[in-house]
Amino acid sequence: MAEKKKFKIGIIGTGWIAESHTEAYLRCDDVEIVAAADLIPGKAEAFMKRYGVEGVHFYKDHKELIDNEPDLDGVSICTYNTQHAGPAIYCMEHNIPVLLEKPFCVTQEEAEAVIEAEKKSEAFITHGFQPRFDPNMQMIKKIVESGALGKVYYIQTGGGRRRGIPGSTFIEKSTGGIGALGDIGCYSLDMVLNAIGYPKPLTVSGYASDYFGKNPKYFGDAKRFSVDDFAAAFVRLEGDIILDFRISWAMHADTPGDTIIFGTEGALRIPSTNCWNGSIGGPMTLYHDIAGMQFDTVIPEIKSNVNLWDRKIRSFLNAIEKGGPAPIPSSQILYNQAIIDGINRSNECGHEIELKFAD
Numbered sequence: 001m002a003e004k005k006k007f008k009i010g011i012i013g014t015g016w017i018a019e020s021h022t023e024a025y026l027r028c029d030d031v032e033i034v035a036a037a038d039l040i041p042g043k044a045e046a047f048m049k050r051y052g053v054e055g056v057h058f059y060k061d062h063k064e065l066i067d068n069e070p071d072l073d074g075v076s077i078c079t080y081n082t083q084h085a086g087p088a089i090y091c092m093e094h095n096i097p098v099l100l101e102k103p104f105c106v107t108q109e110e111a112e113a114v115i116e117a118e119k120k121s122e123a124f125i126t127h128g129f130q131p132r133f134d135p136n137m138q139m140i141k142k143i144v145e146s147g148a149l150g151k152v153y154y155i156q157t158g159g160g161r162r163r164g165i166p167g168s169t170f171i172e173k174s175t176g177g178i179g180a181l182g183d184i185g186c187y188s189l190d191m192v193l194n195a196i197g198y199p200k201p202l203t204v205s206g207y208a209s210d211y212f213g214k215n216p217k218y219f220g221d222a223k224r225f226s227v228d229d230f231a232a233a234f235v236r237l238e239g240d241i242i243l244d245f246r247i248s249w250a251m252h253a254d255t256p257g258d259t260i261i262f263g264t265e266g267a268l269r270i271p272s273t274n275c276w277n278g279s280i281g282g283p284m285t286l287y288h289d290i291a292g293m294q295f296d297t298v299i300p301e302i303k304s305n306v307n308l309w310d311r312k313i314r315s316f317l318n319a320i321e322k323g324g325p326a327p328i329p330s331s332q333i334l335y336n337q338a339i340i341d342g343i344n345r346s347n348e349c350g351h352e353i354e355l356k357f358a359d
């Protein structure tokens, strides 16, 4: 019997998150990791040796990998944020499907350049928001779509950690580009924007600060810190919806608040966690009226054995097999990135800004 065709996969950037990608690929019997690249000499080799993966071709960067591997079926881009746009564009120019780690990139301008390249390409980019595969996150969208909330008009979202600045390449402008906003802010935005169908953001009044990251009393690597550790914003979305957002890597509190979605027929409270990374902090509550009386319906947390990384990788492989579309498309994540970038731009100029899109 002919041997089953295996997906030939490349890994660009072999740091921390490449571990989760690699472990999930190795659990797939229809995947072969054929190539890996990292800017740091020897890092990709040591990485694959650690996993016992043999027969991998190693390269010094994304360009060398793409130029020398014409038979690739797809790549995972696991580089730090400032190295998302360049490699993604290069892959699109060479028609190689991409699973791009979150956040999309650093600025809206970069995201638009990636989308331009994607439009011209035969390949697609799917975005690495694994909470999308969490049944609890899916329940939020189902509740909104059921009509139980009526017309959604106001959303409060965000999350944070009392002390949870990650370090590594996350904290420098040259590598992370953006701090808490890009690391965990993008998850809060995705959770609620995806639930309500990703309406276009229109204006942003944003604030960002770095009082904890820059202070050696709170963070050991303060000298290196050059991104945001807290951000807040008031965002107007198409459809007359207000988004009230805040995100924090460090603060003098356990949480900046639960996520609450207000609608004309009901409201949904999604409890925060004390280490926000895109999962719910307990049962959700639906507040609504029945027969003129007020009720609170508790929506139990769904405990499941779903491995979000396996789901994320499989959704990419399925899309490769079908030739697209992307399970988590750039057209949605552009709005996520535009809000993040809008917060930084509004913070710099000190007033509300209007967001403009190429379409």
Ligand SMILES: NC(=O)c1ccc[n+]([C@@H]2O[C@H](COP(=O)([O-])OP(=O)(O)OC[C@H]3O[C@@H](n4cnc5c(N)ncnc54)[C@H](O)[C@@H]3O)[C@@H](O)[C@H]2O)c1
Residues within 6 Å of the ligand: 012, 013, 014, 015, 016, 017, 018, 037, 038, 039, 040, 043, 060, 061, 062, 063, 078, 079, 080, 081, 083, 087, 101, 102, 103, 128, 129, 130, 168, 169, 182, 183
């Ligand atoms: N989905 C998740 O749960 C999750 C969790 C953590 C991090 N991330 C995201 O993953 C990305 C990487 O984070 P990390 O912690 O692994 O960072 P990291 O710094 O540990 O690893 C990134 C690696 O990419 C390499 N690199 C950079 N540019 C390159 C290029 N052009 N070609 C080849 N190699 C290149 C670097 O040398 C480095 O080794 C970030 O964007 C982060 O937001 C996602």
